[in-house]
Amino acid sequence: GLKMFEKVNIPILGIVENMSIHICSQCGHAEHIFGEGGGEREAAKLGVPLLGKIPLDIATRSGGDEGRPVALEDPGQNPVSAAFRQVAEQCARVVLDR
DSSP states (O other): OHHHHHHTTOOOOOEEEEEEEEEOTTTOOEEOTTOSSHHHHHHHHHTOOEEEEEEEOHHHHHHHHTTOOGGGSOTTTOHHHHHHHHHHHHHHHHHHHO
């Protein structure tokens, strides 16, 4: 995707690693079911910042299906909401630094 944006001269702010960890809805245990460190490696390879990592959890999917975006949840209580907030803050920093 990044190469496509570069071809049409769209600035790249950075990379967001989606589904970075899985958070169990029963116990809250987090595990790297798709591996670990991929976002960091790809960002370093491409020379762009890693803006954040978004966890995978069932509440995010069900809330989205019901029209309740997880990003609107209290980031102090919801780790996925906190991850989205971190990405937004990092995007703002990158834009302001340009």
